[in-house]
Amino acid sequence: MAPQERPGALTLLRAASPALSATERRVADWILTRPEHLLEASMLDVAQACDVSDTTVLRMCRNAGFAGFTDLKLALARDLATPMQLIHDDIADGDDPMTIARKVFARAALSLQDTVNVIDSDDFDAALDLLDGARNVLVGGVGTSGVVGQSFYQRCRRLGISCDAPQDSQVQNIHAALLGPGDLVVAISFSGETKSVVRMAEGARLAGADVLVVTGNRESHLAKTADVVLQSVSHETRNEPLAARLCQLALLDALCVAYSHRHLDEVLTRDRRAGQSIVESSF
Structure with missing residues (x-):
C-alpha cells in the first residue's frame, strides 16, 4: 500500500484552527489570509505582525502538525509551487537542456553566496576551536545530510582528527x-528537525560532550542543543534541497581548511603519506 500523502499546509492550518489557543489562531489566520507573504518572512516577522511571541508562532506550527516553522514554510512553498518549481525553482517549460544547466548552477552559486554572507565570524572561530580541541568527534546526519557527514568524516581522518561517523x-x-567531556558531536540537518539527529545531539549533551550544529534553521530543535551553530542557506521548493547540501559541504570544507592552516606542517606531512599510499595502491 502506498504511503498516505500529508494534506497541504493550508488544509492542515484550517483543520487545526478550532483547537488552537486564541494567540495561536491569530497566527494561523494571518498565514491563511496571506500565504504568499509567509515565504519571505522569518518567524520573528510573523510574531511581530501578529503581536505575539516567536514561541507562540513555533507552538502554532507544531500544534498544526508541522515539525516547526521551517517545515511549515517548505510545505506552503510546495502548495503554492507550479509543477516545474517542484523540479527546480528557476526552470520554465521552454528551457533547453543547456539553459536548465545554467539555471541550476546559478541557483547553487546564489545559495553558496548567501551562506557565506550569513556566517558569523565569532561562531566560525568557536566551531574551529571546538574541532581543534576535541578528543573525539562523532559526525551524524541522515539522507543528503548523511552524505555530507561522510565527506566530513573522511576529511577529518586525513587531517589526523579522531573521528567516527556511523551511518x-x-x-x-x-x-x-x-x-564525554572533551568530545564533540557534529550534527547535520538542513531542517534542524530530523528526530534521530536531534536525539543524537541531545544524548551527546547529556553525556557532557560539545555540540556543533550545521543547519538551515536557527530556530530548530537541533539548533537549541548546540554550543555553536553554522547556518547554511538554500531557497528551494523541491523536497530534496541539493543546493543546501552544497552549502553544508562548503561550510565544513572551510572548517577543515581553517584547521589545516592552524596545523600546517602536521597536515602536510599526513597528506604526503596519504598521497603516497594512494600511489602505491594503484600498482
Whole structure:
C-alpha cells in the first residue's frame, strides 16, 4: 500500500484552527489570509505582525502538525509551487537542456553566496576551536545530510582528527551516549528537525560532550542543543534541497581548511603519506 500523502499546509492550518489557543489562531489566520507573504518572512516577522511571541508562532506550527516553522514554510512553498518549481525553482517549460544547466548552477552559486554572507565570524572561530580541541568527534546526519557527514568524516581522518561517523541512526545515538567531556558531536540537518539527529545531539549533551550544529534553521530543535551553530542557506521548493547540501559541504570544507592552516606542517606531512599510499595502491 502506498504511503498516505500529508494534506497541504493550508488544509492542515484550517483543520487545526478550532483547537488552537486564541494567540495561536491569530497566527494561523494571518498565514491563511496571506500565504504568499509567509515565504519571505522569518518567524520573528510573523510574531511581530501578529503581536505575539516567536514561541507562540513555533507552538502554532507544531500544534498544526508541522515539525516547526521551517517545515511549515517548505510545505506552503510546495502548495503554492507550479509543477516545474517542484523540479527546480528557476526552470520554465521552454528551457533547453543547456539553459536548465545554467539555471541550476546559478541557483547553487546564489545559495553558496548567501551562506557565506550569513556566517558569523565569532561562531566560525568557536566551531574551529571546538574541532581543534576535541578528543573525539562523532559526525551524524541522515539522507543528503548523511552524505555530507561522510565527506566530513573522511576529511577529518586525513587531517589526523579522531573521528567516527556511523551511518545507522541508532548506532549514532549509541555512540553519542558513550561520549564525554572533551568530545564533540557534529550534527547535520538542513531542517534542524530530523528526530534521530536531534536525539543524537541531545544524548551527546547529556553525556557532557560539545555540540556543533550545521543547519538551515536557527530556530530548530537541533539548533537549541548546540554550543555553536553554522547556518547554511538554500531557497528551494523541491523536497530534496541539493543546493543546501552544497552549502553544508562548503561550510565544513572551510572548517577543515581553517584547521589545516592552524596545523600546517602536521597536515602536510599526513597528506604526503596519504598521497603516497594512494600511489602505491594503484600498482
